[in-house]
Structure formats: C-alpha cells, structure tokens
Amino acid sequence: MVTATCGEEIYGYERKIKSICPACKKAIEGAIYEDSGKIYLRKECPIHGQFEDIIHVNARVYQWNQRFLKDGLKADKPATGAVNGCPHDCGVCPNHVNTPAICLVDVTNRCNLKCPICFANANVTGYVTEPPLDEIARIMEHFRNITPNPPLTLQLSGGEPTVREDLPDLVRKGAELGFKHIILTTNGLKLAESVEYCLELAEAGVNGIYLQFDGIQAQTYLSTRGRDLLDIKLGAVENWGKVNREWQRRHGKPRGGIVLVPTIAKGVNDHEIPGIIDFAVAHVGTVVGIAFQPIAMCGRIDREKVHEMRFTSSELQGRIDAHTKGVLNPWYPIPVISEFARLIDWFGDVPTVEFSCHPDCGFANWLVLDEKTGQLLGMKHYVDLDAALGYTCRMWREIVADGKEWNARWLERKIKKARFLFEMQKFVLKRGHIFSLLMRLILSPSYESAEAFMFGKNLMIGCMHFQDSYNMDLDRVKRCVVHYGYMSKDRSIRQVPFCTMNALHRERIEKEIAQRLGTYHDVRPEEKIPVPVATVG
Numbered sequence: 001m002v003t004a005t006c007g008e009e010i011y012g013y014e015r016k017i018k019s020i021c022p023a024c025k026k027a028i029e030g031a032i033y034e035d036s037g038k039i040y041l042r043k044e045c046p047i048h049g050q051f052e053d054i055i056h057v058n059a060r061v062y063q064w065n066q067r068f069l070k071d072g073l074k075a076d077k078p079a080t081g082a083v084n085g086c087p088h089d090c091g092v093c094p095n096h097v098n099t100p101a102i103c104l105v106d107v108t109n110r111c112n113l114k115c116p117i118c119f120a121n122a123n124v125t126g127y128v129t130e131p132p133l134d135e136i137a138r139i140m141e142h143f144r145n146i147t148p149n150p151p152l153t154l155q156l157s158g159g160e161p162t163v164r165e166d167l168p169d170l171v172r173k174g175a176e177l178g179f180k181h182i183i184l185t186t187n188g189l190k191l192a193e194s195v196e197y198c199l200e201l202a203e204a205g206v207n208g209i210y211l212q213f214d215g216i217q218a219q220t221y222l223s224t225r226g227r228d229l230l231d232i233k234l235g236a237v238e239n240w241g242k243v244n245r246e247w248q249r250r251h252g253k254p255r256g257g258i259v260l261v262p263t264i265a266k267g268v269n270d271h272e273i274p275g276i277i278d279f280a281v282a283h284v285g286t287v288v289g290i291a292f293q294p295i296a297m298c299g300r301i302d303r304e305k306v307h308e309m310r311f312t313s314s315e316l317q318g319r320i321d322a323h324t325k326g327v328l329n330p331w332y333p334i335p336v337i338s339e340f341a342r343l344i345d346w347f348g349d350v351p352t353v354e355f356s357c358h359p360d361c362g363f364a365n366w367l368v369l370d371e372k373t374g375q376l377l378g379m380k381h382y383v384d385l386d387a388a389l390g391y392t393c394r395m396w397r398e399i400v401a402d403g404k405e406w407n408a409r410w411l412e413r414k415i416k417k418a419r420f421l422f423e424m425q426k427f428v429l430k431r432g433h434i435f436s437l438l439m440r441l442i443l444s445p446s447y448e449s450a451e452a453f454m455f456g457k458n459l460m461i462g463c464m465h466f467q468d469s470y471n472m473d474l475d476r477v478k479r480c481v482v483h484y485g486y487m488s489k490d491r492s493i494r495q496v497p498f499c500t501m502n503a504l505h506r507e508r509i510e511k512e513i514a515q516r517l518g519t520y521h522d523v524r525p526e527e528k529i530p531v532p533v534a535t536v537g
Helices: 059-066 133-144 167-176 189-193 195-204 218-224 230-251 270-282 303-309 313-324 334-348 385-401 410-427 433-443 447-454 474-478 498-517
Strands: 014-020 027-035 038-045 049-056 102-106 153-157 181-186 208-212 257-261 287-294 362-369 376-378 458-464 482-487 493-497
Touching (some): 014 474, 038 059, 049 303, 102 133, 167 181, 167 195, 181 189, 189 195, 195 230, 230 257, 270 287, 270 313, 270 458, 313 458, 334 362, 334 433, 410 433, 433 447, 482 498, 493 498
Parallel strands (some): 102 153, 153 181, 181 208, 208 257, 287 458
Antiparallel strands (some): 014 027, 038 049, 362 376, 482 493
C-alpha cells in the first residue's frame, strides 16, 4: 500500500507485480517496494531463488511519477490470443493495453562493427537474419492497419541497417505507406563516409537519425565498441548537417535531426554524460536531442555484475541536473503528455501519437537556448507546466465524458480550441521562440508543426530505460508503445514489445527467421565473438 503523498517522505511503499525469473524466464511474483528512501524490485523463483534490483534512488520522486499512469487506446484486433500468459504470448495479445507509437523493424542482424557489448548481431549469433523487402513491407502494412490508432513513426534498426544495399527502397516503402517520421538507427560509419549517401537517404524519406553515441572520449569507444569511433561520430554529425543545410536551401526547412543515443553503464561511460550534453548544445540544430539509454543486462551475467553496472534513470536525472544547474527539474515521465497530444490532435482531427507507456519507462524535457541572453533554460521558465498540464487533462476528460472523443463536429472542435488557447495564456511565464512554436502546434496540429517544434534552438533531453530480465515489471510490458515487427513461421505478422524482445524472445525469433530464410549458417563459427553484453572495459 502507499502510505504518503508526493510532498512527504515515503515509508512502506509497496506494489505487487509480475516479473520473470532471469534464469528460467518463467513468470513469477514480485514486489516493488521502498527501503531507506530508495525503491527496489524483489522477486523469487521457486527453483532459482530470490533476485533483487534497484529501480529508483528517490522514493518520493518515484511515487510522484506513478500518478502519471495513463491508459492508452487498445488495439481493436490483437494479433495473438492469451494462452501462456504475459510475457509469453507476445504478438501482441489481448492483455496489451495500448497501441504502438513506433513500428520498429530489424532489417538485418549483419553489422560493420564487432562491439564487445553487443549480443544481437550476426558476428555474435552465427547466423544471418535479413528479411527481404516484400516481407518488411508486409510488416509495415500490418502496423499501418492497426486500429484505432496506427503508429506514425517507423524505426529501421539492426544490426546495422546501412549494410543493406536496398535500404533506400525500404525507406521509400515506409513513406509510401504513410509513416510520417522515418528514423534510421545507425552507428554512423556509412554516414561519415559519404554525404551523398546521407542525401540519398534523406531523399528516400529518412527524417530522423538515431546515432549510437557513447561519449566524446576515444577511450570510451575502445571500451564499448572495441575501436576509437569518435572521428566517425563527428563525421556523421557533420555530413547530416550538410544535408540539412542543402535541404533548407531547396525546401525552406531542414530535413530532420540527429538524436544522440548513448548507452550508459556505470563505471564505463557514466562520466561522459556532461560532455555528451555539451556536444549536443554545441551542435544544436543538427542535433535535436539526446535519448540516454541505461544499459539493459540482456546477456548471461552474474548477479554481482548486474549490481555493479546498473545505472537507473533516476541517477541519470541527478547527473543531468548537476550539469545543467537543475533547469530541467522536475523531470516528467513520458505519459504526462498523453492528454496534451490527444487534445491538440483532436482539435485538428488528425491521427494522434500514443504516449501512454508506463511512467517508469522514461522521461523527456527540453533545453531552450534563450535568443536574447544565450542562457540554457527549461520549459518551466516559459510555462507553468503543472497548471497547464492539469488544465489539459481536465479538458480532455470533459471531452471524453461528453462522448465527443470520436464524433465531434468541426464547430465543436473550434470552440474548444479557442477556449483552450484563451485559458493557456494564464499559464505563460515568458514569451519567446519556443512559446511561438508551441502555439503553432496548438493552432495547426500536424506532423510539420511538431517537426518545427523540434528544430530551432531547442534540445530534447530524455531517457528510455529499457528493461531486462532482472528488473522487469510486466505491467510496463503491457503498456509498451515501441513494438518490434516480424513475420512468424506461419507467415503472420507479430508485434513484440521492445523489452520482451531483447530480454526474452530475440534469440528464438531470429533463429526462426534465419531458418525460414535459409541463412542459419551464413556466418562461419570462427568469426563469432563469444562476448556477453556485460563484459565491458
């Protein structure tokens, strides 16, 4: 039970959960509880014993986050039945409570690097998983046909997607099917080699780059990736910046930004957090955000190593606050903007984006470069966020209560929008470029206005704290909004929530795909790298 409110110290917080055993992967009972002001997860397998992991370093903040738990829009037609119980029915099953925001496709498991911390490429597994274009097109079509709320974002991942010669064709297919935001997840090697290749991808439809970026020191890359990649990362940023300037010249706006994606492990590269932020600020415009990812322990790891390397999202917040003087604090979990997203999309009668993941999944905020002073400020300096978000929630609930969520007339939407804009003026603390972009987003909700908000002198700083078998809470799995898509052996399309894919299903699925495609032995045994994910440094 919960025995205190947000503003008090928390004693005795406990929430019963379902998790999995890290050894046998069976679903087991567990609890998330407070001890000495911190939050822990404890669970026990009848065969393999008890496991414990830290979840959050501040129990008061953790409980405050839980008030932002939101229900999403459940899919009309689940792809599988509920037979074996979560998380063994992923497909997704009827127990999933929302629709995906992102269609994620691993287009290959081949890679042009051999990173010590990687566990999911052909160099490690010994087989190639590379679905043909028509199969990937079917996966995309499946996601775009999800009702009532198909995802607008396509993320092409791997392995390393750029090793595929037909990658531009895959991108074009995604754009043709109506994905508005097409993200390429990459190590940057091929982007750094050729600005012409970057432009080819941009012309095909790529308008976002997720760049693997573990730090700004050569030694960090030697530890995490096995070679010094710093110049390659800088080259990738430089070349994509050239593409954006060319796109601006041709079309009057940039093509898309780079989000730096640092995988953070304690004792390995957590010291790089300040430098990564400074690098992003120095390249703002080309770099539009940082998506920190505390390492997920998805290999075979002893328990001591898990505790040694575990780096929680709450520790990350503390490091960011220390470097930015707290301008982004308080940190709001991602689902806080669920009602805001639905409301502004309702105003414009346009498809919405699903933000109803679990509060423990991650957080985001924006650093804003003040045009007059050059200071770095947070959104809280421009808007009374608590008041604005509270009013937004009340208006959305009013719309739902009136039965107008799906069938409001044009005039009703316009009246509500006018009232919303009038009330929002009360919460303005400081006007500026960021406020103008926010007003544009409300007045004219569209992908283009959301895109404009991401550019200029704004820098998103966020975190996705993906789960592994040690810290898994199955309630988070049921609320996942990032789904892998793949074709099963019966040729039906399945969706798998991100965390269960990497912690539970990946090996089985990739072997299944490789066997079906006849590529199960395409990597010679002597080329394999038998290094588990946690052996870093």
